[in-house]
Amino acid sequence: MTQTVFIEAINHATKEEMRKDSNVFIMGEDITLSVYGATQDLLSEFGDTRVLDTPLSENGFVGAAVGASLVGKRPLVETVSSFMWVAMDQFISQAAKMRYMFGGQAKLPVTFRVSMLYGSGAAAHHSDRNYPMFMNMPGMKIIVPSTPADAKGLLKTAIRDDDPCIVFEDGNLYGTRGEVPDDDDHLVPFGVASILKPGTDVTIVAIAGGVIHALAAAKELESQGVSAEVIDPRTLVPLDKKTILDSVEKTGRLVVVDPAHKVCSAASEISSIVAQEGFWSLQAPIQKVAAEQVHIPYSQALEKLIYPDKDKIISAVNNTLES
Amino acid sequence: MTQTVFIEAINHATKEEMRKDSNVFIMGEDITLSVYGATQDLLSEFGDTRVLDTPLSENGFVGAAVGASLVGKRPLVETVSSFMWVAMDQFISQAAKMRYMFGGQAKLPVTFRVSMLYGSGAAAHHSDRNYPMFMNMPGMKIIVPSTPADAKGLLKTAIRDDDPCIVFEDGNLYGTRGEVPDDDDHLVPFGVASILKPGTDVTIVAIAGGVIHALAAAKELESQGVSAEVIDPRTLVPLDKKTILDSVEKTGRLVVVDPAHKVCSAASEISSIVAQEGFWSLQAPIQKVAAEQVHIPYSQALEKLIYPDKDKIISAVNNTLES
Amino acid sequence: MDINKDILVLMLERMWLIRNFELKVMEVHSAGEFAAAAHPYIGEEAVAVGSCLALKDTDYIAGNHRSHGHPIAKGGDINRAMAELYGKVDGYCKGKGGSMHLADFSIGILGESGIVGSSVPVATGAGLASKIGGDDFVSMVFFGDGASNQGACHESMNLASVWNLPVIFLCENNQFAVTTSFKDTVAVDHVSDRAAAYNMPGVLVDGQDCIAMYEATVQAVDRARKGEGPTLIEGLTYRYEEHSLGLGRVRRGEYRSQEDIDEWKKRDPIHIHQERLISQGILTTEDCKKIEDDTMKRCEDAVEFARNSEFPKPEEVFEDMWANPIPLP
Amino acid sequence: MDINKDILVLMLERMWLIRNFELKVMEVHSAGEFAAAAHPYIGEEAVAVGSCLALKDTDYIAGNHRSHGHPIAKGGDINRAMAELYGKVDGYCKGKGGSMHLADFSIGILGESGIVGSSVPVATGAGLASKIGGDDFVSMVFFGDGASNQGACHESMNLASVWNLPVIFLCENNQFAVTTSFKDTVAVDHVSDRAAAYNMPGVLVDGQDCIAMYEATVQAVDRARKGEGPTLIEGLTYRYEEHSLGLGRVRRGEYRSQEDIDEWKKRDPIHIHQERLISQGILTTEDCKKIEDDTMKRCEDAVEFARNSEFPKPEEVFEDMWANPIPLP
Ligand SMILES: Cc1ncc(C[n+]2csc(CCOP(=O)(O)OP(=O)(O)O)c2C)c(N)n1
Ligand SMILES: Cc1ncc(C[n+]2csc(CCOP(=O)(O)OP(=O)(O)O)c2C)c(N)n1
Ligand SMILES: [Mg+2]
Numbered sequence A, B: 001m002t003q004t005v006f007i008e009a010i011n012h013a014t015k016e017e018m019r020k021d022s023n024v025f026i027m028g029e030d031i032t033l034s035v036y037g038a039t040q041d042l043l044s045e046f047g048d049t050r051v052l053d054t055p056l057s058e059n060g061f062v063g064a065a066v067g068a069s070l071v072g073k074r075p076l077v078e079t080v081s082s083f084m085w086v087a088m089d090q091f092i093s094q095a096a097k098m099r100y101m102f103g104g105q106a107k108l109p110v111t112f113r114v115s116m117l118y119g120s121g122a123a124a125h126h127s128d129r130n131y132p133m134f135m136n137m138p139g140m141k142i143i144v145p146s147t148p149a150d151a152k153g154l155l156k157t158a159i160r161d162d163d164p165c166i167v168f169e170d171g172n173l174y175g176t177r178g179e180v181p182d183d184d185d186h187l188v189p190f191g192v193a194s195i196l197k198p199g200t201d202v203t204i205v206a207i208a209g210g211v212i213h214a215l216a217a218a219k220e221l222e223s224q225g226v227s228a229e230v231i232d233p234r235t236l237v238p239l240d241k242k243t244i245l246d247s248v249e250k251t252g253r254l255v256v257v258d259p260a261h262k263v264c265s266a267a268s269e270i271s272s273i274v275a276q277e278g279f280w281s282l283q284a285p286i287q288k289v290a291a292e293q294v295h296i297p298y299s300q301a302l303e304k305l306i307y308p309d310k311d312k313i314i315s316a317v318n319n320t321l322e323s
Numbered sequence C, D: 001m002d003i004n005k006d007i008l009v010l011m012l013e014r015m016w017l018i019r020n021f022e023l024k025v026m027e028v029h030s031a032g033e034f035a036a037a038a039h040p041y042i043g044e045e046a047v048a049v050g051s052c053l054a055l056k057d058t059d060y061i062a063g064n065h066r067s068h069g070h071p072i073a074k075g076g077d078i079n080r081a082m083a084e085l086y087g088k089v090d091g092y093c094k095g096k097g098g099s100m101h102l103a104d105f106s107i108g109i110l111g112e113s114g115i116v117g118s119s120v121p122v123a124t125g126a127g128l129a130s131k132i133g134g135d136d137f138v139s140m141v142f143f144g145d146g147a148s149n150q151g152a153c154h155e156s157m158n159l160a161s162v163w164n165l166p167v168i169f170l171c172e173n174n175q176f177a178v179t180t181s182f183k184d185t186v187a188v189d190h191v192s193d194r195a196a197a198y199n200m201p202g203v204l205v206d207g208q209d210c211i212a213m214y215e216a217t218v219q220a221v222d223r224a225r226k227g228e229g230p231t232l233i234e235g236l237t238y239r240y241e242e243h244s245l246g247l248g249r250v251r252r253g254e255y256r257s258q259e260d261i262d263e264w265k266k267r268d269p270i271h272i273h274q275e276r277l278i279s280q281g282i283l284t285t286e287d288c289k290k291i292e293d294d295t296m297k298r299c300e301d302a303v304e305f306a307r308n309s310e311f312p313k314p315e316e317v318f319e320d321m322w323a324n325p326i327p328l329p
């Protein structure tokens, strides 16, 4: 175990997997000078055939990654959530649909690393938290790490996985630290939620950057005598329903924390699953704590108001307890 | 009132609004020869300045419609759900975000008519029912008519509305008939659900093409002594929560029928709202009846299996009644 | 260019195979044996055949909605192609893809795409893999005159050029996108003129002449294998039939004249090649007739094969989603 | 071209206004008065000023992330621009947009876009509206060398050409997209060469010379107003500062040499124009100094204005979503 910063853990995972398998290569904008912070020293170690600065053509290079994956390569692509819109067709029509459409002939071991840079005045064009849209479309595995160890272990699993994976990296976590196993084969499996804090009174399922707020809320609640269980699904596709349903069976109460816009969010989905499959465990209304349904305002006086935070989570928990 | 076919009702709405307001113009692929069926005789009546066949450049012309709307025109654009992927950036980054991002300066009276052509062997590339993704992103009004009268009245409201509207037209309804008011000002307001069949035992909320299956199910259930209330929200943004919550308060049971993929669907959203705000009315688990989370297979032996249909709805209703 | 006699004959055979395949498809489609969209390639056979025969089995192609000609030209199995159109398990995609998504990865057919322009980046990626891996395969992508206006084409051609990828961009200019003339939608006279915007050769070819297509492609392949980068080839051609089967019943009005169609039919690609082979003494009229008949017989057999194949079982709807499976929600 | 003296002086004034605005922005940004991204336009002033002064107030512009120069060149209010950067209510977008989304619809500034290339179709649409309405306004869009590789540019230029729209595509080629040289990403020598792919004039202009920019734009505007269609203008220029404020601390390594920067600074657009005005006897050195100082003073006042403006109130976060409001979920 080594204390590692989240974004370094991503860099380490990339290097280890590139060393291990020469079919892995990486492309993205300005990655050789590591402008987004996760790709440092890749060029010097792996050379410019495997580390490619791309033109500003996301649809083109996302599609190129898909095509390269079809014929035996394992591309890793770096981009930003808000730049996925211009490349949407290649994500949806090709990456997601190809295997099924071709009756299983296609294998697409391609991984997309996508930063979500919200929360720091980047405004509407740079602040998307758009994993729920990708959950709606079958065919892509959706990964949302919340700790450095998971960032590393899930990315490594994604690179070795034979299906299209999108790792949504929460920019608010890039600077966080944590213990990361030194093992080169530290893999975190998909579809296994982690219980970050056990508890008995209420279940808080939290996603990506929502996790730190949930943990802070749980801590404060603990001091008020409320025992919250905090669950991080870690992957949204596949989703570990069982851990969530088991927890709700125990606590009878559910709060879902999601930094995405609240309508048709991951929180909506998890709520709907529990309302169907865990209904009889529920002793109170399910609370969704997600971003307000407005765009991301630039002004710091406004922006933070719209995301889930500790206080909103605590009040949602209190709502479930009062009922 | 005149008996009108759904797709004709769309044509009539278009003509009436183009006659009424010379700022309304229409563009799309092969619309002058009405290849998709809804644009016949527009060219002859309105001429080629207001009826534009576009190049195959959806991102380009969706953006052009947005731009034209900013400076006083009221563009109407025809396209297909699956072709939205290539134009996603203009839908999201511009149409949806612009007004808020510019502090309310922009007014975007642009309407997109989008056909969803699923259910007839069009396979994965032509069968998207993707309104849930657009619900997740604030900034666009999402319209899902299920009758000819609504198709006409909602489209007219959309064209007169000053915000970006997307009318998702369910191709399975194009050939259906119904009474349509003759009034040139037949407008159906946004955010007002319609109760297509009153009932007392269970609430069925059904969307777009799901409505006919829900009505068929309700009819069959009636004969089995079960009184189902069938609600069509008609618009998903804005969503008429109140009508749904009131109904569930009465029936205690909810089934949501959505032809979209079930994860992060409109059904998920409606379930989550009721699980939060209508929880105490519920006497049974909420049932989501939506498309299976696989792509749309071509073979007719497979395709119909994945959508909601009468039998699936009846069995979902029975599930809620048994509990 | 000195072209091997076997190849010259194979050209004729493949063109007939496509033509007869499409004729059978039209026949069984109008008889209602399957109902979904299909886009006949009749009239354009020389484009796919001439270009594909310049490739090896280990080279890749990707295509579009007008999707039967490309895989057949590359050597695909017409039984599996036809069974796919019928939505049967023996189809190329086990009935999951249908007409617009034929694919045979085992012989380099990376699949057709229903979204116009969408396979262009994908094929470019196969070329990128070739370069990264130091392999010598090339990748070729078919797209229409209409598709040339998609951003995906622009981005891909630029990428292939700056990265010097072994990619051949093969534009099938059949004059129309559905009912819209390319003259009204493409701002230049020839799609191939756009090569200038990417610093690559742009070659305008008579798409009714399979040898001209073959020669242009051989040169592009040669260039690509030598590491000299991509080429844009435009095959000028014409589609004889409706954009897609049944569209004639739907559209309101005409977009091209019967004279135009007749004019183009005078330069039928099969006829041109057949006459040439006969005049060069390579084949007799009887040989040609035999090829026509044999290929028709094979297409009839393909229909039989498709009819006799099973529909997929209901549970198969859940298969083929993932290479490393996960539980379905 | 005979250019009115007032315009020549206004050019200098606007360039100084942009330069000093950016200098103040850099100063207050590094002092931590606001933290968000901002992309300085220093070195490129002649491009926006020369081109915008060829437009009327009723003409439209749209821009990109390098976003302060365009609105100021078009006559925007620097107080409101600065207040926007501070996230204050008196900002152009009431604090909702920030640096990358300045807009002033009242004088034809349709807004800057953070998504690269994304405003190009929008501006094309304003041109379409002009044509449909039989109006005579034109629409101009600024985009970078990097943006030229986006599909949106291709689609828009083609659209504007086939529809003959009054649109000016103004490529600011400052040699780099963040750290990536356009030579490594644009497959042609000059972005303006791509005009050939759209059958429109492609004009390569010295972007350090505001008169050259003005003249090229006047011609394009003239063409556009006459209904002769779009023009692609490439202004060759250079950005003196980092891509965005603070990026220097982040990136690992250099992508351009100090010599290059120094070389370009020798052809400073303000200096060039100032020398010219002085040598032509239009202004004295003192006049120029006064313009420099006055504009700096105005920028200082803008900072004061911004500092004194209020932050938006919490409830404002829910405003400005809809023109015809609906209840928020
Ligand atoms: C992105 C997208 N837009 C529109 C369509 C509908 N469509 C299918 S084929 C076609 C015309 C294509 O024309 P072209 O590229 O010239 O190919 P051709 O059919 O002539 O072979 C259109 C508009 C589509 N499938 N995908
Ligand atoms: C679609 C998209 N991709 C990537 C980015 C990140 N980005 C912002 S500016 C920029 C470079 C733009 O270069 P250019 O168009 O030449 O404009 P310049 O910054 O040089 O003025 C990049 C890559 C973005 N904002 N949008
Ligand atoms: Mg065509």
Ligand SMILES: [Mg+2]
Residues within 6 Å of the ligand: D144, D145, D146, D172, D173, D174, D175, D176, D177, D178
């Ligand atoms: Mg640049």
